[in-house]
Amino acid sequence: MTPLLQVRGIEKRYGARIGCADVEFDLYPGEVMGIVGESGSGKSTLLNCLAGHLKPDAGQVIFDTRADGPVDTVTMSEPARRMLGRTDWAFVHQHARDGLRMNVSAGGNIGERLMAVGARHYGDIRARAVDWLDRVEIAENRVDDRPSAFSGGMQQRLQIARNLVTEPRLVFMDEPTGGLDVSVQARLLDLLRGLVRQMGLSALIVTHDLAVVRLLADRLMVMKDGHVVESGLTDQVLDDPQHAYTQLLVSSVLQV
Amino acid sequence: MSISGEKKSAMIDLSGVAKSFVLNNQGGAVIPVMAGAGLRVAPGECVALTGASGAGKSTLMRMIYGNYRANAGRILVGGTDVARAEPRDIIALRREVLGYVSQFLRVVPRVPTLDVVAEPLLALGVDEEKARVRAAELLARLNIPERLWSLSPTTFSGGEQQRVNIARGFAHDYPALLLDEPTASLDPVNRAVVLELIEAAKARGAAIVGIFHDDAARARVCDREADVSAFTPQAAA
Amino acid sequence: MTQDYNFAYLDEQTKRMIRRAILKGLAVPGYQVPFASREMPMPYGWGTGGVQVSAATLTPEDTFKVIDQGSDDTTNAVSIRKFFEKTAGVAVTEETEKASVIQTRHRIPEAALREDQILVYQVPIPEPLRFLEPRETETRKMHSLQEYGLMHVKLYEDISQHGAIATAYAYPVRVSDRYVMDPSPIPKFDNPKLEMAAIQLFGAGREQRIYAVPPYTKVVSLDFEDYPFEPTKADHACDLCGAEDSYLDEVILDDAGNRMFVCSDTDYCRSRREAGHVGRLGEEAA
Numbered sequence: 001m002t003p004l005l006q007v008r009g010i011e012k013r014y015g016a017r018i019g020c021a022d023v024e025f026d027l028y029p030g031e032v033m034g035i036v037g038e039s040g041s042g043k044s045t046l047l048n049c050l051a052g053h054l055k056p057d058a059g060q061v062i063f064d065t066r067a068d069g070p071v072d073t074v075t076m077s078e079p080a081r082r083m084l085g086r087t088d089w090a091f092v093h094q095h096a097r098d099g100l101r102m103n104v105s106a107g108g109n110i111g112e113r114l115m116a117v118g119a120r121h122y123g124d125i126r127a128r129a130v131d132w133l134d135r136v137e138i139a140e141n142r143v144d145d146r147p148s149a150f151s152g153g154m155q156q157r158l159q160i161a162r163n164l165v166t167e168p169r170l171v172f173m174d175e176p177t178g179g180l181d182v183s184v185q186a187r188l189l190d191l192l193r194g195l196v197r198q199m200g201l202s203a204l205i206v207t208h209d210l211a212v213v214r215l216l217a218d219r220l221m222v223m224k225d226g227h228v229v230e231s232g233l234t235d236q237v238l239d240d241p242q243h244a245y246t247q248l249l250v251s252s253v254l255q256v
Numbered sequence: 257m258s259i260s261g262e263k264k265s266a267m268i269d270l271s272g273v274a275k276s277f278v279l280n281n282q283g284g285a286v287i288p289v290m291a292g293a294g295l296r297v298a299p300g301e302c303v304a305l306t307g308a309s310g311a312g313k314s315t316l317m318r319m320i321y322g323n324y325r326a327n328a329g330r331i332l333v334g335g336t337d338v339a340r341a342e343p344r345d346i347i348a349l350r351r352e353v354l355g356y357v358s359q360f361l362r363v364v365p366r367v368p369t370l371d372v373v374a375e376p377l378l379a380l381g382v383d384e385e386k387a388r389v390r391a392a393e394l395l396a397r398l399n400i401p402e403r404l405w406s407l408s409p410t411t412f413s414g415g416e417q418q419r420v421n422i423a424r425g426f427a428h429d430y431p432a433l434l435l436d437e438p439t440a441s442l443d444p445v446n447r448a449v450v451l452e453l454i455e456a457a458k459a460r461g462a463a464i465v466g467i468f469h470d471d472a473a474r475a476r477v478c479d480r481e482a483d484v485s486a487f488t489p490q491a492a493a
Numbered sequence: 494m495t496q497d498y499n500f501a502y503l504d505e506q507t508k509r510m511i512r513r514a515i516l517k518g519l520a521v522p523g524y525q526v527p528f529a530s531r532e533m534p535m536p537y538g539w540g541t542g543g544v545q546v547s548a549a550t551l552t553p554e555d556t557f558k559v560i561d562q563g564s565d566d567t568t569n570a571v572s573i574r575k576f577f578e579k580t581a582g583v584a585v586t587e588e589t590e591k592a593s594v595i596q597t598r599h600r601i602p603e604a605a606l607r608e609d610q611i612l613v614y615q616v617p618i619p620e621p622l623r624f625l626e627p628r629e630t631e632t633r634k635m636h637s638l639q640e641y642g643l644m645h646v647k648l649y650e651d652i653s654q655h656g657a658i659a660t661a662y663a664y665p666v667r668v669s670d671r672y673v674m675d676p677s678p679i680p681k682f683d684n685p686k687l688e689m690a691a692i693q694l695f696g697a698g699r700e701q702r703i704y705a706v707p708p709y710t711k712v713v714s715l716d717f718e719d720y721p722f723e724p725t726k727a728d729h730a731c732d733l734c735g736a737e738d739s740y741l742d743e744v745i746l747d748d749a750g751n752r753m754f755v756c757s758d759t760d761y762c763r764s765r766r767e768a769g770h771v772g773r774l775g776e777e778a779a
Contacts (some may be wrong), residue, residue: 003653028291089764107649108646108653115643116642117642122652125649126649144654182365183591197379215362219343219344225440232343235323236322236324236325239323240277240325246282247279247281
C-alpha cells in the first residue's frame with residue numbers, strides 16, 4: 001500500500017533557532033497520528049510545514065494525489081498546493097475564528113469550499129451544507145445564522161463541517177479541542193472519531209493533551225526541541241515510554 | 257480434556273520474550289522484569305497465566321497486545337510478530353484478530369454505552385444497525401438494564417463498567433482473546449454469563465490467554481496454566 | 494484662463510504615469526493596476542479617481558461629458574465638467590452622442606457607445622473580494638490564482654437571506670474569463686452593457702487603482718445555475734418619455750404617496766422627448 005503522506009527530512013529554522021528538524025514518517029490511509037510535546041517543541045511548526053502554511057528549509061512532504069500519485073508538495077506550484085488545501089486537505093485551527101468566516105452564515109461557511117471547486121447550483125450547495133450541519137450535530141435551522149451566534153463547541157464543529165464537506169483525505173488539526181470546556185471536548189472527540197471512521201480519514205493531530213491522543217490517535221510522535229524523540233503505537237508510547245522525555249511527560253499528567 | 261497446543265499450529269506463539277524497564281529519569285535504572293518467556297496457544301484453547309502478584313502476568317499480556325514493547329523475542333499472533341510489527345499492522349491486528357478485555361474501561365466521555373459496545377464492530381465496517389443489535393444482545397445478556405444503554409458508562413459502578421468492558425471485548429468474534437481478570441468484581445449470575453461467553457468463544461475456535469484470580473473460574477474454562485514465575489530474570493537484584 | 498493650469502490640471506509626468514497604468518489595465522482586462530493617486534482639488538468620494546483618468550485621457554480636441562447617476566446636472570457632474578472646462582479648455586456637452594470622453598458615476602448611458610468613445614468610471618471600492626476578505630495580500634493572491642469561490646459565497650449569502658440575489662448594484666463580473674471585477678456601483682441593469690464598443694476605464698482615487706475593459710471584451714455577471722443573473726429595473730415605462738427599455742429613477746411627488754418614474758439617463762430622456770415620444774405624465778414637446 002502506498003502511504004498517503006511521506007515525510008522526509010523536514011527542517012525549519014528561525015535564524016539559528018531550530019523550529020523542527022529531521023522529521024520523517026509515513027502516514028497511511030485511514031491512520032490518525034498524534035503529535036505531542038510542550039509549547040515550543042516544534043509541533044505546530046511541523047504541522048504548518050506539512051500543511052504548506054510554512055515553507056520548510058529542507059525536506060519533502062510527498063502526498064499521494066488522486067491525479068498524479070505521489071508528489072512533493074513542498075516544490076509543487078502554489079496554485080496546485082492551494083488547490084490541494086481546498087480539496088484533499090483540510091486544516092482545523094485551534095481557534096474556530098481562524099478557520100471560519102465570522103461574517104458569513106453557517107451555510108455559506110460550509111458551501112465555500114464547494115463553490116471554490118466550481119459548485120454553481122445554489123440548491124445543491126445548500127442541501128450539502130444542511131447535510132453537514134446535521135452530521136456535526138448542529139440544528140438545520142441554524143444554517144443562516146452567523147458563527148458569531150454559536151457557542152465555542154458549535155463553532156468548532158462548524159469549522160470541521162466546513163473542512164470536511166469536500167471529503168478530503170488528509171486532515172491537519174492544531175489543538176482541535178484546546179480552549180473548549182471539558183464536556184464540549186468529549187462530544188467533539190466522539191464526533192471526530194466517528195467521522196474518521198466513516199470517511200476513512202487520515203489525520204495529523206497536534207495537541208499537548210495526552211488524553212486526547214489516547215482516544216483519537218492510532219500512532220503518536222513525541223517532539224522535544226524540534227526533534228522527534230519517540231514514536232510508535234499510541235498506547236505503547238503512553239504506557240511504556242522509552243525516552244526520558246516521554247517518561248517525564250507521561251508521569252507529569254495529573255490523574256483524575 | 258482439549259487438545260494440546262503443541263500439535264496444532266498455534267494462534268498465539270511467544271518465544272524468547274524479554275522485557276526490562278529503563279527509568280531514564282531515575283538515574284537510568286534498569287529493571288528487568290522478564291526473560292526467555294515462551295507460550296503457545298492453539299485455536300480453541302484457553303491458557304491461564306499464573307504466578308505471584310508482580311511476577312509479570314499483566315506485563316506478558318500487555319506485550320502480547322503490543323501495549324508494552326518487548327526488548328527481545330518473538331510474539332506471533334495470527335502470524336503477525338507484535339514485537340516488530342509497524343503500528344498500523346498492530347492496529348489492524350487489534351481490529352480484526354486480537355481482542356483484549358482489560359480491567360479498566362477507557363472510553364470517550366459522554367458516548368452512550370450501546371455505542372461503546374458497538375464500536376469494535378463499527379471499526380470493522382459492520383453496518384450500524386447490525387452492530388447495535390449485537391451490542392444490545394450482549395448488554396442484555398450481561399444484565400445491564402436497558403435504561404442505562406443510552407448513558408455513558410463512565411458514571412457506572414465498577415461492576416457495571418466491567419460488564420460493559422466485557423460486552424465490548426466480545427462484540428466481535430476475535431480469533432485471539434486476552435482476558436485480564438474478566439470475572440473480578442462480578443456477582444455470581446454475571447460471573448456465570450462471562451464464563452459462558454468464554455466457553456462459547458473457545459467453542460468457535462478462539463485462542464484465549466487469561467489472568468484469573470478466581471480459582472473456580474480458572475478451573476472451569478482453562479485448559480492449561482502457564483506460570484510466569486519461570487520467566488523471571490535470574491539477574492534480578 | 495487655461496494657461497494658469499497645465500492642460501487638464503495634472504502635470505505631464507503624472508499623466509504619463511496614469512497613462513501607463515491605463516495601458517497596462519487595457520492589456521490585462523479586469524486587473525487592478527496600482528497607481529500613485531494625486532491629491533485633487535476635490536474631496537475623496539467625489540470622483541478623484543475618475544478625474545485623474547479623465548485628465549490623462551483628454552486631448553484638446555475632445556468633447557467631454559459628465560454624468561452622475563445618469564444625470565448631467567447634479568452638483569458633482571457640473572463641478573467636474575466645469576473643472577475640465579477651466580483647466581483643459583475642452584468642449585463639453587450633455588449629449589452622449591457628441592461626447593468623445595464621458596466620465597460617469599454609477600451609470601452607463603442608455604445609448605450604445607461607439608468605438609471612438611471612452612467611458613471613464615468613478616470607483617469607490619475597486620476590490621470585489623473586499624466584502625469577505627479584508628486582507629489585501631490575500632485578495633491579490635486570490636486574483637492571481639483565480640480563487641473566486643468567495644465571490645459566490647457573497648451571492649449565496651444574498652439568496653439565503655433574501656431569497657434571491659439581492660445585490661442590485663456593483664454586481665460582480667468576470668472579465669474575459671479571467672479577472673473578477675467590480676463594475677463600480679452601476680445598477681445590475683447596466684451589466685449587459687459592459688460588453689460594448691467603447692473603451693471603459695475605471696479609476697479609484699482613494700484606493701489608488703486603475704482597471705479597464707477593452708472594446709468588445711467578454712464580461713459575464715456571476716450567478717448560480719438555479720438563480721441566473723437578471724438585469725432588473727422598475728417595472729414601469731418612463732413617465733416623461735414613455736421609454737420601456739431604460740433604467741428608471743423613482744420620484745416621490747407629494748405627501749399622498751404619488752410618484753413617478755423617469756429615465757435616470759437625462760440625455761436619453763430628453764432626446765426621446767425631442768423626437769416626439771411622450772410618457773404618462775409628459776407633455777408634448779414645445
